[in-house]
Amino acid sequence: MLLMFFFILHLxxxxxxxxxxxxEECNGPLLYQLKREFSTISQGDLSVSKYYTCNDPNF
Incomplete structure (x- = not known):
């Protein structure tokens, strides 16, 4: 489980x-928008990282 967490973090x-x-060089506002959108991605009530670590069959 911990290995999967670090793998996802690395990706x-x-x-x-x-x-x-x-x-960064050509479109700072778009990068800011993408960062905000990615920070709110979730699966149900879980963040993406929690979703993948909690659904690990070895959890």
Whole structure:
């Protein structure tokens, strides 16, 4: 379970790095909007990270 959490965290960090590098220079407002939208993504009452760690069959 902990390994899955860190794997998802690592993927999340890579995604933000790529978005930041791609959009920062040309479209700051779009990057801000995407960050706000991603921060509110959820599955039911759970955040994305909690959803994936709580639905791990080894949990």
């Amino acid at each position: 999340h960090m890579l995604l933000w790095y790529e978005l930041d590098e791609t959009l």
